[in-house]
Each structure stands twice: as structure tokens, then as C-alpha cells.
Amino acid sequence: MKKILVVLLVLGLMVTAVGCGDNSEQKQSGDTSEQILIGNMQDMSGPTSVWGAAVTSGIEMAIEEVNAEGGIDGKELKLITYDTKLDVQEAINAYNRLATSDKVSAIVGPPISNIGIAVAPVSEDKKVPLVGSFLDERATTKEDGTPYKYMFLMQPSAGQQAQIMAGYGLEKQGLKKFAVLFNQANAYSVSLSKPFIDYVNNNGGEVVIEETYNASDKDFKTQLAKIKNENPDAIYAPNYVQELTLIVKQARALGIDVPILGGLDAAPPFADLAGDAANKVLFPNNFAPDEPQLQEVYNAYKDKHGEEPLNKVFIGYDSMLLIAQALKESGSADPQAVAEALANIKELEGTTGTISISPDTHRPYGLSMVMFQIEDGKYVAKERYLTEGLK
Amino acid sequence: MYLQVLINGLSLGSVYAIIAVGFALVFNILKFSNFSHGGVMTVTAYVGFLAAKHLEAPLVLTILVAILTGGLLAVFAEFVAFRRIRRNKGPVIYYFVSSITLGILFENLITIFFSTNFYSFPDFFETSTLKLGEVVMSVSDLMMFLISCTSLIILAFIIYRTKIGTAVRAVSYDFNTASLMGINVNVVIMAVFFLAGGLGGISGVFLGINYTLYPQLGQLVVKGFIASVIGGLGSLHGAVMGAFLLGLVEILLVQIIGSGFAPVFIFIIMLGFLLIRPRGIAGINIQEKA
């Protein structure tokens, strides 16, 4: 018995140590009556830290603009950022911290589906809205189709993006037979492949072969050889950049010359990494550098950071715009009121397009994407596209 | 079609072979599985990348740089992580834990200094593929295969024909007796680690070329471990054979049942192997000392 007491004591000491560490943070969060606190949970370290940094820059730029125009109802916006390290546990901790100790009005989430899905049930409990770019539909809607009250997606979901790619291929590029190569151990990859296959098969096309690989695989020649045998018009490979680079290189090495369709990962710096093999790659992106609605932000980012903004910068910017709009419309900094306003946002002109959130799914509808093709190592924007069914 | 599968299997096998031999060298001498080999591979791959990109070194120079870095790093590892344990005559398990820790350390150091972005080596070869009739082979795979074979031949020469090689073989039979014969065991061990590290360097650079460069590159050392086991722990040519076999089996499995269930089958095959013929294909029966 005594031993257990001592163990308990040790546990208690540890907790106090942690608690002390936590309290000092609280003092910094500031007086909420003069400011509106916005939380930000991103991967600032780890494999996707580039995205986390980009989203955060976008958010910061949006906040600067809003504050320069006098803030919301005279109150300034202040951002509190925590690192989720691509780890679900860290993300849950970060969300809890933002919701209960820092008491923010809303949070911008990461473009990582696993984190979105894990945090969703927690958000029902803590009731602070989270606006993210996590594509997996399960982060915003439950099994039965009803939305999580506090989760919001601000770019087309996985299903929508897959449909857009499929539709574009079928309709605008005249492709009929498709092969699909995806990472069956990765939720992102899987959540894009299934809707793509369904859409193609239901709309006049045919998926002639599906090949999969595992998380740590780096050699796809076997799968690609099988694909080559089936003679498809195009290959859909919705995979992370690193694998996509290897896939296109190995495909071209095997003599496969057809277009390769990808997801958002084919955006820069993919073309540099894959070199010549990147040619004839088609994919949807949230923006094109020359679109009018984002010129201001684009140039401001370039001036500030000296390099081209990634698509994630605009995603961060628009996420913050959505929250700012909701704050204005609800007239209050109370998280629940903000959540209600977010569910009803219509026609917000963001940098990635016109965003309207559907109250039934908490995802945007009618939001098109810019189709890009890589030619001679350069990104060529073709046109904005949206399949009929999604308009 | 099957010829293509064979070629793919062989080229994958040659990648594994170099890793396996580096791994087997250390096992031969110190009788433990050196998991820090993976970390050495990763670090040398990055160093090679820096040489190739920033100093614009051609392929041969990059490989030489890698061999040197790998060798030195491995010797450093031996000094830091393994020497004391040897001196204290600690149980074998400590070497194992030490090596895993060192491997993780290297991986994280790389992550800190290079972040987890991945990098592509600049293209070393003009044309990227060769077509021999129906069969396609990538030039880097071919080079890897040739360089693997060359390195193995050179290694065999060193081990079987030179004085230091004989010393290595002596020490691997019995430490104490070898030192009684006047062999400086410490120097021999350093030499072995240098060789192993050098091989690790070659494999690191080629893995980086073939599979892009990322901090977890070192985790491929596990394949080397599996190959060594199949081929027989303690035997260098066993490791090579095991590696080629593993490469072929993996490619075949993916071809036949798809990549999803491949790990399950490999596990079953491996388990079977270990139970039926634990000493592997060419291994000598190494008894755990009583």
C-alpha cells in the first residue's frame, strides 16, 4: 500500500511540474477584453512542417489586414500557435489547451485529415470551432451524415477533389481508361482514390487496374509494369510528394508516357524535385498565381518572404477570413456564436475562390479548383473547373 | 514479363546486398546486430548529397566521399557506443540497445539539421533507362548492381587475401586467442567498422539516388538484417545470397498478391525459415555461449 502511495506522490510531483510550466503560458495570453484570441494548431515540426509554416504565414497576413482596418468591433485579433508535430496525441492536447486554458474564440486547423478526424469528437465536448483544410469527410461529418457542430472545412473535400480530377480528365481531356496507383496505408491517398474510381466508372470511363503499395515502399516498378500492361490513357496517383516523385520517375523510366493525374501534392516544389519526369502531370490546385482575387496577398507574401507562396498560404489566409467574417456576423467573440455564424457563411470572396459553407456538411459547395498541367518543368494553369454535380 | 520481374528483383537485391554485407561484417566480429548501420547510411547519404549538389562532384567522387564519411562515422560509433561495453564485458544485449539508440540519434540529428523535407540527388546519368529487348532497366539500378558486385569482390579480396583480412577472420573466431597471438584486436575492430561504414556509405548514396533522400532512409537497414538472417548470420556470402533472395521474393510477392499482404507473407516465410533452418542458407552454427 505504502509503495502505491509513494508512486502516487511521484505522479503528483510530475503533474505539478507540468502545471507550473503551463501557468506561465497562461499569463502571456493576455486580457481578452481588448483582444479576440484565435488559436492555430499546425505542424511546425515534422514531415509536414513546410505546410504548417505556410498556413501560419497566411493566417498572420490575414490578421494583419483585419487589424489594420480596425479589427473586429474595435478589438484586435491575436494568434496563439501550437505545434501538432503530425501527432494525433499532440493535436488533441493542443486543441484542449486552446479551448480550455487559452479560451480562444476559434481555431485554425492543419491540412491533416488524421488530426481533423481525431479532434472532431473532442470539439463536440469543448465547443470551440475549428476551421481546417483536412480533406477527409469524416473530419466534418459523422457516420450518419450529420455535421460535427464545431468542425469546418474550407476547401473542396477529398471526394470533391477526386471528382474534379476525374471529371476534368473525362470531360476536358478525353481520357477514358484509367489506372490508379495509391498508398493503401495512407488515409489521404485512400480517401481520394475511392471517389475517383467511383466517379470514373459511373460517368463513362473505366478504371482498368488498381494497384496499391505500402507506406514504406519506395519501389513501384512491379505495380507500374502491371499498369503498363493494361494500357491506360492516364494514371491517377493521389500520393504525397515524395512518393509521387518516385512514381513519376519510375513510370517514365519504364517507358510509360501517358499523363499522370495527381492531387494537391503535385503543386510546387514537385516539378523541381521530379525533373523531366514531371511533364504531363495534371492536378487541381486551389489557386493560380495570376488570378485577380489574390494578387494583393500574393505580392505581399512575395515582398515579405522573398519567395512564391505555396497553396497552403492561401488556405491559411482564407481560413482566417472565414473566421473574421463569422466574428463580424455573429457580433460576438463567443465560440458557440462564431460556430453558428460559420455554418452559414455564403459567398465569401477568398483567395482560393468564392467560399460558401453548406450548413448540412460544414464543407464548401460550388468551389472550383484550378487545373494545372506541368509542361517543360513549368506549371501551366489551364482553367477553373467544377463538375456539374458539385455546382 | 517474368524476365522484367527477375531484373527488378535482382536490382532490388543488389541494394539490399550492400546493406546486408555492411551489417554482416559487424555481426561476424562482435556477434551482435548493429542497428546504427542505418543511421550511418543516412548521414553519409546526406553528406554525399551535399557534395554532389554544392560541390558539383561527379558520381565517383561522391561515392568516395561517402565511403570515407561512412567509414569514419562507423569508427566513431564503435568508440562511443560499443567500446566500453566490450571493455566491461557486458552482455550482448547492451550492444543491441546501444546500436538502436545510436541509430535513432543519427536519424533525429539529420531531421534537426535538414528538416524532414526530402531531397533529390542531381541527375548523374545522361539517359535514365536502358532497353534490352523487352526488358527495361534503369541506369542507376545497373550502376548499383555493378558497384555492389565490385565492392563485394574487393571486400572478398581484402578479407581473404590480405594480412588485415586474415586478422579480421582470426578475431571473428576468437577474440582472446587472437590477441594472444599478437593481433591488436582494437585496431582490427576499427578496421572492420571502417569497412562496414564504407559499405554503408555506398548504399546510403545509392539509396538516396534511387529513392530520394529523407531522414528515415536508415530504416532500410532492417532489410539488411532480414537478408543476413536468411543467408545465415555470420556469413558474408550468405548475407549477399540472402539479400538477392529477399529482393526477388519481395518483388514476386508484390507481383502475385499485391503489395498489401506482402509483409504478412514475408513474416510467415521468415518465421518458417527461422524455425526450420535457423542457421540460414550458408550460416555457421553460432551457439549462444552458455
Added chain:
Amino acid sequence: MDFILSIMVFTSITVIAVTGIFVISGLTGLFSLGQAAFMAIGAYVAGVLAVNYHLSFPVAGFVAVLVGLLAGAIVGLPAIRLRRDYIALATFGFGEAIAALLNQSVSITGGAMGLSGIPKKTGIELAVISALICIFIVRNFKYSKFGRQCIALREDELAAKSMGINVTRVKMVAFLLSAAITAYAGVLYAFYTTYVEPAMFVWTKSAEWIIIIYFGGINSLTGAVFAGILLTSLPEVLRFAAEWRVVIYCIVVIFILNFRPSGVFGEYELSFNWFRKWWKHLKEKKGVMR
């Protein structure tokens, strides 16, 4: 407050897993690189039963632990007959196989997309009390006949056999116990985070746990628990040093293996002995004054 609670829950769960690893890798010295797979089994079985079949938390958890035991038996039977190095390989392969299976069975487990919607049933009380109970169980195991037999066979298997210890049976019991405990940790984990995916249970997690054990001292349960608590809750305090955290604790482990191989706590176990002595000392003082 909530945030601290959440850290405490995660820490308690890690402590439970650590006690499980302590039994198999600490006391018995069997290197199991697949322990994370048992946690995955516990988490997934309980999760699937709760989500798809709507079983209640205690029932689902109980069944999950039983399945964990079964898996432990299936893997354990062949594995314990293998040599030390091979056990690591076999358990590693097992871990990979389980991960692959989980990824493939999309209809049941959601595959790579993970299983979500598990009801949140693990509260702070359950987590801490479970941790304490597990510590208690393992402590009694250590001081029991079985525990001593485990230590004996870890040090020298042949000698243990010649003393009449049924080595195979002891290893099996240790294996089963650790599988069950680790599976239970998985159950608690699943019902706390409400979402599990195969990527959470990789072999590197198993390796980390083993390092924790060696850090604390393989003979000391106190050390293992302490190391587990320290290395889980410390990252929160050291958020700013996040990247260097792993590097620092790897360096510390290497130091320990070099200079104090018995681990930070060595043979020390928290016990009531010194408490009792102090109490006795007090009583004596009172006696003198009477």
C-alpha cells in the same frame, strides 16, 4: 486543467505499456520489437467491437485483452524457441504483419483511414487506477517465483535450464502477461482518443519503449515507471526543445549504457523497507523517552 488531465491520461497509458514491456524485455530479456502490435490489437479489437457491434466498454475491453492473449500465444509459441537476435526479427515481422493486416481490412477497421467514433470512456480515474494496478501486478510478478525464474533465464539460459527451470514455459508466461497488459493499454488508448489508425503503432514505438526500460534499469520496475512518466510528460514541459528532446534522451541512454549499464535506478526498488526503518527508529526514540 483539462490539458493537464489529458497529459496524465496519456502518461498513465504509457506507464501501463511500459510495465508490460518490463516483463518481457526487462525481466526476461526477450527483445520484442513488436509490442506496439499488441497495443494495436487491443485498441482495434475493442474499438471495432464498440463501433461496429455496439458492445459496451467493459465487454469490448475484456474481449480485446483476451484476443491480445491469444495473439501473444500464437506469436509466442514459435518465437520463444528462437535465439535472442531472431526474436527481435520475428516480433518485428509480426508488428509489420499486423500493421499490414489492419491496413488491408478496410471494411472492418477502416484500413489506413483509421477507426473513428469510438466512444470516449477512459477517464482520468480509470487510467491512473489501471496504471497503479498494473504496477502492482508486475511488482508481485517480479518478486514471485516466476519473476525470479525470468531473471535467471535472462542472465544465463543454459544454467537456468540445468537448475530445473522450465525455460519454455516461463518465457511463454512472460510473453502472455506482457501481451495482455500491452493490449489493455491499447484499449484505454482507443477509448480515450476515440480514433485509432495503423500508423500509430509502428515498430519505432516498440523500440522507444525498450529504450525507456534500459534507461530506467532493466531490474527496476520503479526505474521503468519513472522513466516512462518522465519521458512522456517531459516533452510537454520542454515544448520549446521539442526537436532536441529525442536527441538528448538518446545521448543520455548511450551514456548510461556506457557508464552505468544497470540503468539509472539500478537495482533500486521503491519499497517500504526504508519507511519501516524510519518508523522503527521513531518508535525507538519514543521508547527511550518513556
